Amino acid sequence: MLRLEGVSVCFGQNHVLNQVDLSVAAGEVLVLLGPSGCGKSTLLRTIAGLETPSEGQLFWGAQDLTGLPAHQRGFGMMFQDHALFGHLSVADNVAFGLRIAGWGAELCQKKVAELMALVGLVGFEGRSVDALSGGEAQRVALARSLAPDPRLLMLDEPLASLDRALRDRLVSDLGQLLRELGQSAIYVTHDHGEAFALADRIAVMDGGQIARCGRPVEVWADPRTEAVARSIGHQNILSLDDQGHCVLGRLGGQAGLVLVRSDGLRLAPTGVAARVVGSVFSQGRYDLQVEAGGQLLQLSAVESVGLGDLVYLAWSDDAVVPLRSSST
Amino acid sequence: MDTDRLTLIKGHRLVWCGVVLVPAVFLGVFFLWPVVKVLSLGFTGRRLWELLHDAVFWRVLWFTVWQAAASTVLTLVLALPGAHLLARYQFRGRRLLRALTTVPFVMPTVVVAGAFVAIFDRFGLNDGLFRMRHTVWALLAAHVFFNLAIVLRVVGSYWEGLDSRVEEQARLLGAGPGQVFRWVTLPRLAPALASAASVVFLFCFTSFGVILLLGGPTRATLETEIWRHAVWRGDMASASALAVVQLVAVMALVVVSNRLQRRRGGREQTNLGPRPVASWPLLGANLGLLLGAIGLPMLVLVERSLATGHGYSLSNYGALTERVSLLPVSAATALVNSLLFAMVATALAVLVGGFASLVVVYGRRGLSHFFDFGLMLPLGVSAVTLGFGMLVALDAPPLDFRSWRWLVPVAHALIGTPFVLRTVVPTLRRIDPRVREAAMLLGASPWQVGRLVDFPLAGRALAVGAAFAFAVSVGEFGATSFLPRHPDRLTAPLALFRLLGTPGDVLRGQAMALAVVLMVVTGLSVLVIEGRSSRQGVVRGDF
Numbered sequence: 001m002l003r004l005e006g007v008s009v010c011f012g013q014n015h016v017l018n019q020v021d022l023s024v025a026a027g028e029v030l031v032l033l034g035p036s037g038c039g040k041s042t043l044l045r046t047i048a049g050l051e052t053p054s055e056g057q058l059f060w061g062a063q064d065l066t067g068l069p070a071h072q073r074g075f076g077m078m079f080q081d082h083a084l085f086g087h088l089s090v091a092d093n094v095a096f097g098l099r100i101a102g103w104g105a106e107l108c109q110k111k112v113a114e115l116m117a118l119v120g121l122v123g124f125e126g127r128s129v130d131a132l133s134g135g136e137a138q139r140v141a142l143a144r145s146l147a148p149d150p151r152l153l154m155l156d157e158p159l160a161s162l163d164r165a166l167r168d169r170l171v172s173d174l175g176q177l178l179r180e181l182g183q184s185a186i187y188v189t190h191d192h193g194e195a196f197a198l199a200d201r202i203a204v205m206d207g208g209q210i211a212r213c214g215r216p217v218e219v220w221a222d223p224r225t226e227a228v229a230r231s232i233g234h235q236n237i238l239s240l241d242d243q244g245h246c247v248l249g250r251l252g253g254q255a256g257l258v259l260v261r262s263d264g265l266r267l268a269p270t271g272v273a274a275r276v277v278g279s280v281f282s283q284g285r286y287d288l289q290v291e292a293g294g295q296l297l298q299l300s301a302v303e304s305v306g307l308g309d310l311v312y313l314a315w316s317d318d319a320v321v322p323l324r325s326s327s328t
Numbered sequence: 329m330d331t332d333r334l335t336l337i338k339g340h341r342l343v344w345c346g347v348v349l350v351p352a353v354f355l356g357v358f359f360l361w362p363v364v365k366v367l368s369l370g371f372t373g374r375r376l377w378e379l380l381h382d383a384v385f386w387r388v389l390w391f392t393v394w395q396a397a398a399s400t401v402l403t404l405v406l407a408l409p410g411a412h413l414l415a416r417y418q419f420r421g422r423r424l425l426r427a428l429t430t431v432p433f434v435m436p437t438v439v440v441a442g443a444f445v446a447i448f449d450r451f452g453l454n455d456g457l458f459r460m461r462h463t464v465w466a467l468l469a470a471h472v473f474f475n476l477a478i479v480l481r482v483v484g485s486y487w488e489g490l491d492s493r494v495e496e497q498a499r500l501l502g503a504g505p506g507q508v509f510r511w512v513t514l515p516r517l518a519p520a521l522a523s524a525a526s527v528v529f530l531f532c533f534t535s536f537g538v539i540l541l542l543g544g545p546t547r548a549t550l551e552t553e554i555w556r557h558a559v560w561r562g563d564m565a566s567a568s569a570l571a572v573v574q575l576v577a578v579m580a581l582v583v584v585s586n587r588l589q590r591r592r593g594g595r596e597q598t599n600l601g602p603r604p605v606a607s608w609p610l611l612g613a614n615l616g617l618l619l620g621a622i623g624l625p626m627l628v629l630v631e632r633s634l635a636t637g638h639g640y641s642l643s644n645y646g647a648l649t650e651r652v653s654l655l656p657v658s659a660a661t662a663l664v665n666s667l668l669f670a671m672v673a674t675a676l677a678v679l680v681g682g683f684a685s686l687v688v689v690y691g692r693r694g695l696s697h698f699f700d701f702g703l704m705l706p707l708g709v710s711a712v713t714l715g716f717g718m719l720v721a722l723d724a725p726p727l728d729f730r731s732w733r734w735l736v737p738v739a740h741a742l743i744g745t746p747f748v749l750r751t752v753v754p755t756l757r758r759i760d761p762r763v764r765e766a767a768m769l770l771g772a773s774p775w776q777v778g779r780l781v782d783f784p785l786a787g788r789a790l791a792v793g794a795a796f797a798f799a800v801s802v803g804e805f806g807a808t809s810f811l812p813r814h815p816d817r818l819t820a821p822l823a824l825f826r827l828l829g830t831p832g833d834v835l836r837g838q839a840m841a842l843a844v845v846l847m848v849v850t851g852l853s854v855l856v857i858e859g860r861s862s863r864q865g866v867v868r869g870d871f
Contacts, residue, residue: 048765048769049768049769050765050768050769069773070765070768070769071768071769071770071771071772071773071774071776072771073769074771075769076769076770077765077766077769079762079765079766081760083760083762083763083765083766084763084766085763085767086763086785087785088784096767096770096772096780097770097771100767100770100771100772100776100780101771144766144770145766145769145770147770148770150769
């Protein structure tokens with residue numbers, strides 16, 4: 001439904017977005033992932049109509065959105081710091097978009113009640129928004145942006161200001177909710193855990209461009225560039241010398257970078273020798289950090305090993321993926 | 329923010345033009361033109377160059393500077409403990425005290441002078457060993473009374489915003505309370521102290537009513553000299569030469585003060601935990617000091633207004649409706665005039681200040697700076713220069729306003745506009761742009777955003793600004809004393825000035841009563857708004 005064609009945004013001399021092509025299908029949740037400063041928020045604001053592209057076009061189906069002001073696009077947005085209206089009650093915040101759309105008081109009230117039930121805040125209608133906890137404010141912001149039935153919902157790091165436990169719970173709630181509603185959404189985050197938990201498709205951004213876009217499993221298996229690999233949490237990135245050698249042996253034919261996915265790397269009775277330098281017990285397994293020939297590697301193992309132990313590493317060939325060093 | 333501004337301008341160019349033009353024309357005709365006229369009169373005449381060799385002028389200038397400096401230092405020192413109390417402690421009546429400390433700031437200068445006259449009368453300080461009347465001590469005391477509130481506000485609110493954990497850290501590193509204050513707190517407060525000092529210095533430098541009434545005939549500052557030459561002797565050449573000196577000095581001070589305030593701007597904002605409860609000795613000592621400095625003059629003024637020579641009664645208040653030969657109308661009529669003028673001035677200030685705030689916040693950069701600076705100038709430029717400028721500039725066609733009765737409220741509105749600007753602009757700026765964007769994404773057009781988001785959020789600030797503009801107008805003395813007079817349009821501060829300046833027990837009693845009424849009117853208008861706004865979380869700019 002949403003289509004971006006060669007969209008660029010400049011702030012002065014600075015190209016924040018560079019020739020971005022992107023599409024979101026109906027009912028799809030697309031996650032934009034990338035480190036801070038990669039342009040993901042700008043991309044979101046451009047789609048919302050809050051920034052004007054210097055080049056390129058945006059379409060919704062056949063409709064050209066490029067010159068359309070934000071308030072006429074029919075998109076919803078949920079901001080990281082909620083941006084609730086401090087002078088209005090919870091119910092009035094949620095009803096704001098409905099009032100603008102000219103809904104009557106009675107209908108508004110009904111819809112607000114529905115939404116409050118949806119986000120689990122029944123009974124909060126009359127409260128002042130200043131009195132809400134972070135999680136509650138987040139839910140009000142979600143209800144507010146869902147109220148006018150946006151054709152596309154955009155979420156700009158909506159959970160970044162919350163603590164870990166709350167975030168984990170809200171991520172799964174949110175994913176479920178979006179799927180139930182069949183809501184098309186773009187979700188911006190720098191947390192790859194969140195991204196994999198929510199995404200139908202992930203678009204990884206780097207330097208103002210989409211470096212990799214695909215289903216989570218595809219992106220995980222073959223990130224293609226070093227920046228993408230690091231963004232989605234891969235750590236075992238090795239440099240090969242001219243003959244394609246590295247500490248794990250010959251992994252390629254020429255100089256370059258190679259990723260050895262931690263899910264394909266394991267402890268074995270024999271193989272490349274390495275020393276354990278870090279071991280963290282987590283959820284029934286050990287997250288190990290080992291050192292082989294000056295190179296640090298991550299893997300996870302069920303065996304308990306001690307710091308300083310000598311271990312042997314083995315890997316499956318399909319876990320070895322060549323990478324380009326930078327996004328081009 | 330850029331987006332909605334652009335749409336706003338594109339969609340409603342005509343309305344935007346109006347929003348820009350109203351404050352621009354108002355400022356141009358009633359402020360910039362008079363200032364230009366004063367400058368041209370001053371620079372073209374020979375008097376300005378003669379001043380350089382005039383020993384009297386240098387003596388006046390020197391006195392103006394040193395009394396302002398002494399008042400500033402004294403105020404800062406006396407305000408620090410109170411600022412500390414308000415910034416760091418929790419106690420019963422904290423909000424009331426905070427609100428009360430703003431009262432002196434809006435109190436008319438003539439009322440302050442009246443309060444000190446009352447103190448001198450009451451405690452026999454008019455002559456003898458502890459003579460205060462017509463000494464420089466009287467001026468300093470009155471200036472401290474006035475400006476304590478400003479320092480409490482500026483320094484107190486800045487102090488409140490400083491993270492107290494830094495001080496705690498210093499304590500843990502072994503610093504005693506004195507060392508913490510000397511090496512940690514004081515340097516951290518420096519920007520606020522400098523900013524407050526510059527404002528207080530400016531106010532004392534341009535103090536007029538207090539000096540005229542309390543300083544006696546021999547203590548002249550630039551302000552009183554301008555007035556003496558222009559109004560008493562009709563010597564416009566000398567007055568404009570002095571006004572040029574005053575203008576240049578004040579402009580320089582305003583620039584310095586603005587610099588210092590900008591430096592104060594980027595302050596840390598930390599969410600503090602619960603404040604400690606103030607201990608009784610600390611609270612007692614502090615409140616004693618604050619009440620002594622701020623409360624005593626007010627109390628004695630009330631006491632004197634009730635005293636009749638044989639016991640207490642309300643007869644002084646009753647006498648306000650009777651005309652005395654000294655005044656063309658009764659004091660009560662003068663009060664009604666003042667209230668009427670104040671209402672007109674407030675409406676004007678709200679209109680001009682409201683529009684100007686929009687331009688400052690949403691206008692193009694150059695325009696925004698021009699309005700921000702230009703409309704603050706009347707607050708900096710002394711009221712006396714303002715009144716003098718209007719006197720000499722608006723007396724010939726096409727700008728002949730000599731016989732225009734609304735010139736007085738226009739002058740008051742010029743002084744009131746900066747207050748509106750200073751309350752509304754920060755509030756508008758504090759509105760998170762994302763809140764506006766959220767409204768837009770929910771389908772609100774730029775005008776709906778203005779109506780449904782900005783106005784409700786800034787409306788209270790507008791009300792606070794209006795209350796200040798009203799209070800300032802009711803008590804305005806400096807500019808009004810220059811403006812063409814219609815005997816039946818006498819304002820209350822002018823009436824009070826004449827009553828105070830004339831000896832005699834009967835008149836003194838009436839003067840005290842009139843001063844109390846003025847104090848109550850100005851104090852209440854600000855207190856009511858202040859109390860409400862502090863509950864509702866309006867952020868007031870500091871002056």
